[in-house]
Amino acid sequence: MSADSASGSSEDATHENAEQHVVAVDEDDNEQGIVNRLEAHMGDGTRHRAFTSLVFDGDGNILLAQRSPDKRLWDTYWDGTVASHPEQDQTQHEATRQRLEEELGISPDQYGDVELTDRFEYKRYYPNEGVEHEVCAVLQVTLDDTSLDPDEEEVAGLMWVPYERLHDNPKWYRQLRLCPWFEIAMRRDFE
Secondary structure (H helix, E strand, O other), X not given: OOOOOOOOOHHHHHOHHHHOEEEEEOOOOOEEEEEXXXXXXXXXXXXXXXXXXXXXXXXXXXXXXXXXXXXXXXXXXXXXXXXXXXXOOOOHHHHHHHHHHHHHOOOHHHEOOOEEEEEEEEEEEEOOOEEEEEEXXXXXXXXXXXXXXXXXXXXXXXXXXXXXXXXXXHHHHHHHOEOHHHHHHHHHHOO
Protein backbone atom coordinates (compact mmCIF):
# COMPACT_ATOMS: atom_id res chain seq x y z
CA MET A 1 0.00 0.00 0.00
CA SER A 2 1.33 3.47 -0.83
CA ALA A 3 2.38 5.89 1.88
CA ASP A 4 -0.05 8.51 0.59
CA SER A 5 -3.14 6.29 0.91
CA ALA A 6 -6.29 8.07 2.03
CA SER A 7 -7.00 5.98 5.12
CA GLY A 8 -4.08 3.54 5.38
CA SER A 9 -5.79 1.33 7.96
CA SER A 10 -4.94 -2.32 8.52
CA GLU A 11 -8.49 -3.05 7.34
CA ASP A 12 -7.38 -1.88 3.87
CA ALA A 13 -4.64 -4.52 3.72
CA THR A 14 -7.21 -7.29 4.22
CA HIS A 15 -9.94 -5.81 2.02
CA GLU A 16 -10.95 -8.12 -0.85
CA ASN A 17 -9.99 -5.39 -3.36
CA ALA A 18 -6.35 -5.82 -2.26
CA GLU A 19 -6.43 -9.23 -3.97
CA GLN A 20 -7.71 -7.89 -7.32
CA HIS A 21 -6.27 -5.84 -10.15
CA VAL A 22 -7.54 -3.23 -12.59
CA VAL A 23 -6.26 -2.09 -15.97
CA ALA A 24 -4.45 1.26 -15.80
CA VAL A 25 -5.12 3.39 -18.88
CA ASP A 26 -4.22 6.73 -20.42
CA GLU A 27 -6.83 9.41 -21.19
CA ASP A 28 -7.67 7.64 -24.47
CA ASP A 29 -8.32 4.29 -22.71
CA ASN A 30 -5.08 2.71 -23.98
CA GLU A 31 -3.76 0.08 -21.58
CA GLN A 32 -0.79 1.19 -19.46
CA GLY A 33 -0.40 -1.92 -17.31
CA ILE A 34 -2.07 -3.65 -14.39
CA VAL A 35 -2.36 -2.11 -10.91
CA ASN A 36 -3.69 -3.35 -7.61
CA ARG A 37 -7.38 -2.45 -7.34
CA LEU A 38 -7.13 -1.13 -3.79
CA GLU A 39 -4.04 0.95 -4.63
CA ALA A 40 -5.80 2.39 -7.70
CA HIS A 41 -8.54 3.76 -5.43
CA MET A 42 -6.30 5.27 -2.73
CA GLY A 43 -4.54 8.61 -2.38
CA ASP A 44 -4.74 10.47 -5.68
CA GLY A 45 -5.76 7.28 -7.46
CA THR A 46 -4.57 5.70 -10.68
CA ARG A 47 -6.57 6.23 -13.86
CA HIS A 48 -8.06 2.88 -14.79
CA ARG A 49 -10.65 1.25 -17.04
CA ALA A 50 -14.23 0.93 -15.79
CA PHE A 51 -17.75 0.59 -17.09
CA THR A 52 -21.31 1.31 -16.10
CA SER A 53 -24.16 -0.67 -17.59
CA LEU A 54 -27.60 0.89 -17.84
CA VAL A 55 -30.43 -1.64 -17.89
CA PHE A 56 -33.81 -0.65 -19.34
CA ASP A 57 -37.17 -2.29 -19.76
CA GLY A 58 -39.29 -1.95 -22.90
CA ASP A 59 -41.14 1.09 -21.49
CA GLY A 60 -38.11 3.38 -21.06
CA ASN A 61 -37.61 2.71 -17.35
CA ILE A 62 -34.09 2.29 -16.01
CA LEU A 63 -33.25 -0.19 -13.29
CA LEU A 64 -31.47 1.55 -10.42
CA ALA A 65 -29.48 -0.67 -8.08
CA GLN A 66 -28.51 0.42 -4.60
CA ARG A 67 -24.93 -0.54 -3.81
CA SER A 68 -24.41 -2.85 -0.88
CA PRO A 69 -23.52 -1.24 2.48
CA ASP A 70 -20.41 -3.45 2.38
CA LYS A 71 -18.97 -1.62 -0.66
CA ARG A 72 -15.86 0.36 0.20
CA LEU A 73 -16.72 3.38 -1.97
CA TRP A 74 -20.18 4.85 -2.53
CA ASP A 75 -21.81 2.25 -0.29
CA THR A 76 -25.65 2.52 -0.26
CA TYR A 77 -25.59 4.98 -3.19
CA TRP A 78 -27.86 4.25 -6.15
CA ASP A 79 -26.27 3.23 -9.42
CA GLY A 80 -27.74 2.83 -12.84
CA THR A 81 -27.49 -0.33 -12.90
CA VAL A 82 -24.16 -2.21 -12.69
CA ALA A 83 -20.67 -0.74 -12.53
CA SER A 84 -17.31 -2.48 -12.32
CA HIS A 85 -13.89 -2.96 -13.92
CA PRO A 86 -13.12 -5.31 -16.81
CA GLU A 87 -10.29 -7.72 -16.25
CA GLN A 88 -7.18 -7.63 -18.43
CA ASP A 89 -8.01 -8.99 -21.92
CA GLN A 90 -11.77 -8.81 -21.19
CA THR A 91 -13.94 -6.58 -23.37
CA GLN A 92 -16.41 -4.12 -21.89
CA HIS A 93 -19.21 -6.21 -23.43
CA GLU A 94 -17.94 -9.42 -21.81
CA ALA A 95 -17.53 -7.68 -18.46
CA THR A 96 -21.06 -6.27 -18.68
CA ARG A 97 -22.57 -9.69 -19.39
CA GLN A 98 -20.59 -11.20 -16.51
CA ARG A 99 -21.56 -8.55 -13.96
CA LEU A 100 -25.23 -8.52 -14.99
CA GLU A 101 -25.36 -12.25 -14.31
CA GLU A 102 -23.29 -12.14 -11.09
CA GLU A 103 -25.00 -9.12 -9.50
CA LEU A 104 -28.58 -9.37 -10.77
CA GLY A 105 -29.02 -12.89 -12.15
CA ILE A 106 -29.69 -11.45 -15.63
CA SER A 107 -28.67 -13.96 -18.29
CA PRO A 108 -27.88 -13.10 -21.94
CA ASP A 109 -31.13 -14.72 -23.12
CA GLN A 110 -33.05 -11.92 -21.35
CA TYR A 111 -31.73 -9.16 -23.65
CA GLY A 112 -30.49 -8.51 -27.15
CA ASP A 113 -27.38 -6.53 -27.97
CA VAL A 114 -25.16 -4.81 -25.44
CA GLU A 115 -24.62 -1.35 -26.92
CA LEU A 116 -21.59 0.84 -26.13
CA THR A 117 -23.04 4.38 -26.07
CA ASP A 118 -20.37 6.58 -24.49
CA ARG A 119 -16.98 6.81 -22.81
CA PHE A 120 -15.72 9.54 -20.48
CA GLU A 121 -13.03 10.25 -17.92
CA TYR A 122 -13.83 11.47 -14.43
CA LYS A 123 -12.25 11.74 -11.01
CA ARG A 124 -14.21 11.90 -7.74
CA TYR A 125 -13.09 11.58 -4.12
CA TYR A 126 -15.12 9.67 -1.53
CA PRO A 127 -14.44 11.38 1.83
CA ASN A 128 -11.90 9.58 4.03
CA GLU A 129 -12.06 6.38 1.98
CA GLY A 130 -10.61 6.81 -1.50
CA VAL A 131 -11.05 8.00 -5.05
CA GLU A 132 -12.39 6.94 -8.43
CA HIS A 133 -10.24 8.02 -11.39
CA GLU A 134 -11.67 6.18 -14.32
CA VAL A 135 -12.15 6.10 -18.04
CA CYS A 136 -15.69 4.82 -17.90
CA ALA A 137 -17.50 3.12 -20.78
CA VAL A 138 -21.30 3.30 -20.80
CA LEU A 139 -23.14 0.25 -22.07
CA GLN A 140 -26.88 -0.18 -22.40
CA VAL A 141 -29.16 -3.20 -22.60
CA THR A 142 -32.94 -3.50 -22.82
CA LEU A 143 -34.48 -6.49 -21.09
CA ASP A 144 -37.10 -8.58 -22.85
CA ASP A 145 -37.54 -10.53 -19.60
CA THR A 146 -37.26 -8.39 -16.43
CA SER A 147 -36.84 -11.34 -14.03
CA LEU A 148 -34.11 -10.60 -11.49
CA ASP A 149 -32.23 -12.59 -8.85
CA PRO A 150 -29.99 -10.01 -7.10
CA ASP A 151 -26.92 -10.96 -5.07
CA GLU A 152 -27.42 -9.32 -1.66
CA GLU A 153 -23.65 -8.97 -1.21
CA GLU A 154 -23.63 -6.64 -4.23
CA VAL A 155 -27.10 -5.08 -4.31
CA ALA A 156 -29.05 -3.64 -1.37
CA GLY A 157 -32.13 -2.53 -3.31
CA LEU A 158 -33.66 -2.24 -6.78
CA MET A 159 -36.03 0.30 -8.32
CA TRP A 160 -37.43 0.86 -11.82
CA VAL A 161 -37.58 4.59 -12.63
CA PRO A 162 -38.71 6.45 -15.78
CA TYR A 163 -35.34 7.45 -17.25
CA GLU A 164 -36.44 10.74 -18.83
CA ARG A 165 -38.23 11.83 -15.66
CA LEU A 166 -35.12 11.06 -13.59
CA HIS A 167 -33.01 13.15 -15.97
CA ASP A 168 -35.49 16.03 -16.22
CA ASN A 169 -36.27 16.22 -12.49
CA PRO A 170 -33.12 15.36 -10.51
CA LYS A 171 -34.41 17.14 -7.38
CA TRP A 172 -37.23 14.60 -7.14
CA TYR A 173 -34.64 11.86 -6.70
CA ARG A 174 -32.09 13.75 -4.57
CA GLN A 175 -32.70 11.52 -1.55
CA LEU A 176 -31.42 8.54 -3.53
CA ARG A 177 -27.78 9.77 -3.56
CA LEU A 178 -26.76 8.73 -7.06
CA CYS A 179 -23.25 7.46 -7.84
CA PRO A 180 -21.14 10.15 -9.55
CA TRP A 181 -20.37 8.05 -12.64
CA PHE A 182 -24.07 7.42 -13.19
CA GLU A 183 -24.91 11.12 -12.85
CA ILE A 184 -22.25 11.93 -15.46
CA ALA A 185 -23.40 9.16 -17.82
CA MET A 186 -27.02 10.27 -17.53
CA ARG A 187 -26.20 13.95 -18.21
CA ARG A 188 -24.13 13.06 -21.26
CA ASP A 189 -26.82 10.71 -22.57
CA PHE A 190 -29.15 13.67 -23.13
CA GLU A 191 -26.61 16.04 -24.74
